[in-house]
Amino acid sequence: MKKEEKSDICIIGPGRLGLTLAYCFSSGIDRGINLVSVSGRREESVSNAERIIKKINRKTVFIVNNKEAARKADCILICVPDDSIKNVCKELFEKNGITGEGKTVIHFSGLKGLDVLDAAKSSGASVCCIHPMKSFADYLNSANSIKGTLFGITYDKKDKKACRTAERIVGFLNGKSIFIENSSKAIYHACACMASNYLIGLLNIVERMGKEIGVRPEIFMEGIISLSQGTIDNIRKLGTNNSLTGPIARGDVGTVRNHLENIKSRMGSNYADVYSLLGRFTADIARENKWIDMRTYNEFLDLFEIKKLL
Ligand SMILES: NC(=O)c1ccc[n+]([C@@H]2O[C@H](COP(=O)([O-])OP(=O)(O)OC[C@H]3O[C@@H](n4cnc5c(N)ncnc54)[C@H](OP(=O)(O)O)[C@@H]3O)[C@@H](O)[C@H]2O)c1
Known part of the structure; x- marks a missing residue:
């Protein structure tokens, strides 16, 4: 050698x-x-x-x-x-x-x-x-x-x-x-923290919401982890944009309104803020994919109290 x-x-x-x-x-x-x-x-x-x-x-x-x-x-x-x-x-x-x-x-x-x-x-x-x-x-x-x-x-x-x-x-x-690049390390590291640590923050919020509705945490969280695991598997195969499902992907504004009202009243405004902020970025994906029209997209933004258009 x-x-x-x-x-x-x-x-x-x-x-x-x-x-x-x-x-x-x-x-x-x-x-x-x-x-x-x-x-x-x-x-x-x-x-x-x-x-x-x-x-x-x-x-x-x-x-x-x-x-x-x-x-x-x-x-x-x-x-x-x-x-x-x-x-x-x-x-x-x-x-x-x-x-x-x-x-x-x-x-x-x-x-x-x-x-x-x-x-x-x-x-x-x-x-x-x-x-x-x-x-x-x-x-x-x-x-x-x-x-x-x-x-x-x-x-x-x-x-x-x-x-x-x-x-x-x-x-x-x-x-x-x-x-x-040396100059990009902060953003690179923020990506790693968001994908790992903030995923824990997000799932901890879900766990607390499960407690609020009185379900058994170990059974509830096993189901949630399996759901998240399936989504991660889909992202690996299809990428983030194509893996999106759920009410925002379908344009179900009424369902999202119902979620927000219940989260606000039972969990408080901090939980509603997290739901809205992530909802906003999720609506961006649905719009980018052309799965929802501009009117539906704006209805979501109004719900999330964010007026900015794509
Ligand atoms: N852990 C991770 O998941 C992870 C992932 C990616 C990158 N990193 C990076 O890896 C590096 C180390 O992180 P870590 O998590 O391994 O930290 P850690 O578990 O706290 O270990 C640090 C080690 O450094 C020793 N140390 C501290 N000051 C020293 C000094 N002046 N001279 C000699 N040894 C000293 C500590 O000694 P004592 O045992 O005496 O306290 C300890 O053994 C960091 O730069 C971190 O960002 C860590």
Whole structure:
């Protein structure tokens, strides 16, 4: 294997993501990924990682010293909370720090740009961000289900080494990659939060509405999850526009009026606002599809108290 195809990896921050990556990389030596070191802030987290990883890779060094750990590697993965990335990077490369020459430094934040790695770049390192569109809770489940994950990757397009390293790591994890401009990371990350966290917010609202009408939550939510799952399956096959069904797709203004009146009186205006705002975007889809005429569309907008036309 050529030197270019191998990476000696250091993981800083053996938390939810860092430990998952350490576990995935611990058996990677035959495929060019050599986990040389893991470093963390607290002895407890580092010992926990050591207990798990040493069973697979006896050569990895575990240490509560970021600089020492990073010195051993040519690829440094900073897996600490977003707000600490910049300081950890500075601590590595500034004031008696290590040199960045020949190294690639990577962070995994969906929001933060390349600038938080400026200290590494100034010291001669290649830098990039790799953001997994996946929720990492426990390392074993996350490692076992990481295949197929989409990774949003960001690098300076002039930095070919950063690009190659990012692609190699994503390839090793059997993931897919999509390039995200540095300036677009906030919107990209908002998309991920809306599709995952806000989906939970929405289904929690539905769960509360179920409680209001006194249905058994476990039976009700099983039905709701199955309904949502079916919709997700349809979106995968048909796309969002063609998956729309229900009263707005049919132009049933009376049904939507009835929903809104009942939601307002039994659940309150915050619930009605969520229904109306999402209803507005749903009406846009029905109109775009030409499934409802302009008059019906405007009737929906009046109900939702939104006058803006397409
Ligand atoms: N978890 C996810 O679902 C997910 C998904 C996509 C991207 N990410 C990204 O992954 C990164 C890590 O997130 P996470 O969820 O894995 O966080 P986490 O579970 O809180 O883990 C962070 C780890 O960093 C360590 N740490 C904190 N400050 C440190 C320092 N100065 N030096 C060394 N280690 C330090 C913590 O140490 P202690 O154990 O001592 O506290 C902990 O082990 C973030 O950039 C996040 O945006 C996470």
